[in-house]
Amino acid sequence: MSKSHITTTINGDVREFLCDPSDTLLSVLRDNLGLTGTKEGCGTGDCGACSVTVNGRLVCSCLVLGVEAEGAEIGTVEGIGSSDKLHVIQQKFLEHAALQCGICTPGLIVSTKALLEENPNPTEDEARYYLAGNLCRCTGYDKIIRAVLDSAETLRGAA
Amino acid sequence: MVSVVYEAPDSIQDAVKLLATSKVKANVLAGGTDLLVQMRGQHEPRLIVDVKKIASMMAANVSADGVALGPAVPSAELSARDDIKAIFPGLVEAAYLIGSTQVQGRCSVGGNLCNSSPAADTIPALIANRAQCVIEGPDGERTVAVEDFVTGVQRNCMTKGELLTMIKLPQPAPRTSDAYLRFIPRTEMDIAVAGAGVSITLGEDGTCTDARVAIGAVAVTALLVPEAAAALIGSKLDDAALQAAADAASAASKPITDRRGTIEYRKHVVGVLVKRAAKIAAERAGG
Ligand SMILES: Cc1cc2nc3c(=O)[nH]c(=O)nc-3n(C[C@H](O)[C@H](O)[C@H](O)COP(=O)(O)OP(=O)(O)OC[C@H]3O[C@@H](n4cnc5c(N)ncnc54)[C@H](O)[C@@H]3O)c2cc1C
Ligand code: FES
Ligand code: FES
Numbered sequence: 001m002s003k004s005h006i007t008t009t010i011n012g013d014v015r016e017f018l019c020d021p022s023d024t025l026l027s028v029l030r031d032n033l034g035l036t037g038t039k040e041g042c043g044t045g046d047c048g049a050c051s052v053t054v055n056g057r058l059v060c061s062c063l064v065l066g067v068e069a070e071g072a073e074i075g076t077v078e079g080i081g082s083s084d085k086l087h088v089i090q091q092k093f094l095e096h097a098a099l100q101c102g103i104c105t106p107g108l109i110v111s112t113k114a115l116l117e118e119n120p121n122p123t124e125d126e127a128r129y130y131l132a133g134n135l136c137r138c139t140g141y142d143k144i145i146r147a148v149l150d151s152a153e154t155l156r157g158a159a
Numbered sequence: 160m161v162s163v164v165y166e167a168p169d170s171i172q173d174a175v176k177l178l179a180t181s182k183v184k185a186n187v188l189a190g191g192t193d194l195l196v197q198m199r200g201q202h203e204p205r206l207i208v209d210v211k212k213i214a215s216m217m218a219a220n221v222s223a224d225g226v227a228l229g230p231a232v233p234s235a236e237l238s239a240r241d242d243i244k245a246i247f248p249g250l251v252e253a254a255y256l257i258g259s260t261q262v263q264g265r266c267s268v269g270g271n272l273c274n275s276s277p278a279a280d281t282i283p284a285l286i287a288n289r290a291q292c293v294i295e296g297p298d299g300e301r302t303v304a305v306e307d308f309v310t311g312v313q314r315n316c317m318t319k320g321e322l323l324t325m326i327k328l329p330q331p332a333p334r335t336s337d338a339y340l341r342f343i344p345r346t347e348m349d350i351a352v353a354g355a356g357v358s359i360t361l362g363e364d365g366t367c368t369d370a371r372v373a374i375g376a377v378a379v380t381a382l383l384v385p386e387a388a389a390a391l392i393g394s395k396l397d398d399a400a401l402q403a404a405a406d407a408a409s410a411a412s413k414p415i416t417d418r419r420g421t422i423e424y425r426k427h428v429v430g431v432l433v434k435r436a437a438k439i440a441a442e443r444a445g446g
Contacts, residue, residue: 048261059264063195063196
């Protein structure tokens, strides 16, 4: 069986790749396109480390096939901020020390951005429920939630 | 080396033809939140038929007849539909309970039903609401009541080449509403230990004139419990009637003991859930 040729848009740039029809979007991003910001924790939809957006909707890239990216708009952590200018959410994660090992952080940044686009002023409960699919084994979540709520406040002030 | 073929047809006819004529194992792909997990580490030849390019599979229409729900509509989209929530709040809640925000972005009611897990959250809510499953196959179309759809653990009535094309939810009588409740040990991201979907119709004076009670995760399939409904019908949903319905649900359940709960515990909890769901449905029906 031959590989599928896929044309997609990732973080605003048109990208093409070849993949096996059974490859997940997660493995395509990491192994074919070198976008290793997206992490694999479980590969079964439980941990959220692989969170990306597909056509604006937050999903686990481990539960999407690479071939499904044809014609879609994909958003990954690489599209958020840059090394010389961090996004507010990234800055707040640093300020609040909302990470230790960091494996969950890209997924949390992508999910937090999706949360704040949907709901710029979440309560603590709303933020915790929205992010319940992003597991962190290190921080105990408290600092993450503080960073998220502080990001929301800062972004509202800037808007 | 690679033996998986992916197709994304844009019509039901083409999807059925692909499924019916496949020489290898063929799987329908809706949101993939069950299928992709099940495919992990498997390397057998396979045809994947993605149905999300078929417009009717991804649409949900409200009319005087009720709701025609495309089986592949993602939960995130269903939860945002106030017109559907107004008629079937319990069903929408059940769909919203599935997984995380990320899973919600993909998972569908049709996928939940076709995966046919005993603990699937939407199935009791579909049964309570008298859903009809429209199935298209190589021999044409047939319609199956949802309580007859699932036949065992991850088994259902569909045969090779068949596709679930529509979930029809008939328009409920006036002063009818529903509720779905499940019990999980955590507050989020867990599989039901027990679940209950209830639909209640009230008369002008608040007497329950019709009811449907369905329970999940307490038998190999979700169960319709007519005895529980009978205990509610004709009553004002007083404590005695609610307790009788709960007892009927506990008696009808055939749970197993596993690390999530014992038989005794599940039997008790499913009764409590029926009672609470009936109260919520009645409040909604009266309001
Ligand atoms: C992290 C996580 C948490 C979860 N939590 C829950 C939960 O709380 N409650 C719960 O009930 N489930 C849960 N699930 C299971 C799963 O998300 C649901 O069952 C979901 O509704 C499946 O929908 P889908 O569209 O993703 O199905 P898919 O994976 O696309 O399909 C599921 C099965 O149905 C078949 N199928 C799909 N559509 C059709 C069709 N139209 N015709 C014929 N066959 C079809 C597929 O071939 C496959 O076998 C969870 C899953 C994950 C990964
Ligand atoms: S790697 Fe996708 S959810 Fe864990
Ligand atoms: S910082 Fe280690 S998992 Fe979150």
